[in-house]
Amino acid sequence: GQQLNQSPQSMFIQEGEDVSMNCTSSSIFNTWLWYKQDPGEGPVLLIALYKAGELTSNGRLTAQFGITRKDSFLNISASIPSDVGIYFCAGQNDYKLSFGAGTTVTVRA
């Protein structure tokens, strides 16, 4: 399958901090998606991006679809304890999604 490189692999953040994670690919995608997975649960969609250059917000989350269509980033502003979890990027062409390996976020209270 197509390889997505997601970084960082993990991060410890202070409550209230802004954080950023990104995803790059050697392949072009028509859609970029960001998911969050809590322990023992399946991933839940946070943000979907459909157009190159698009910048989309969902509450404290902001994500951008790179102009080359080969990358995307996710920002979380003013982090809170419930932001703990694993964040996955995914690139989608037609019905197939390719996922990054995930960024594990742990918040220090």
Add this chain to the structure above:
Amino acid sequence: GAGVSQSPSNKVTEKGKDVELRCDPISGHTALYWYRQSLGQGLEFLIYFQGNSAPDKSGLPSDRFSAERTGGSVSTLTIQRTQQEDSAVYLCASSLARTGSEKLFFGSGTQLSVL
């Protein structure tokens, strides 16, 4: 229920045994996916069903893996002669249609442990 339901939530088996994992998609969702999530890894595509079309089995790792979807609803993933490297979380997801931009809803997964 309203979401994607998977059973069992946990399965421990011995090497060499066969296992069946079940997925009940959201009612009305025509597309159904199986993914595998190994520890510390992203989600690996296994198989995709869309309506009455032939499934995309391109992600199945070996011929020990098979899946079926009966009546366009419930799906079963079968792993024959399980190996220790099959240990992972198996996630099922469903969506409304294959337009390429439909939202996927995931179940909570089945944690498979092969001893």
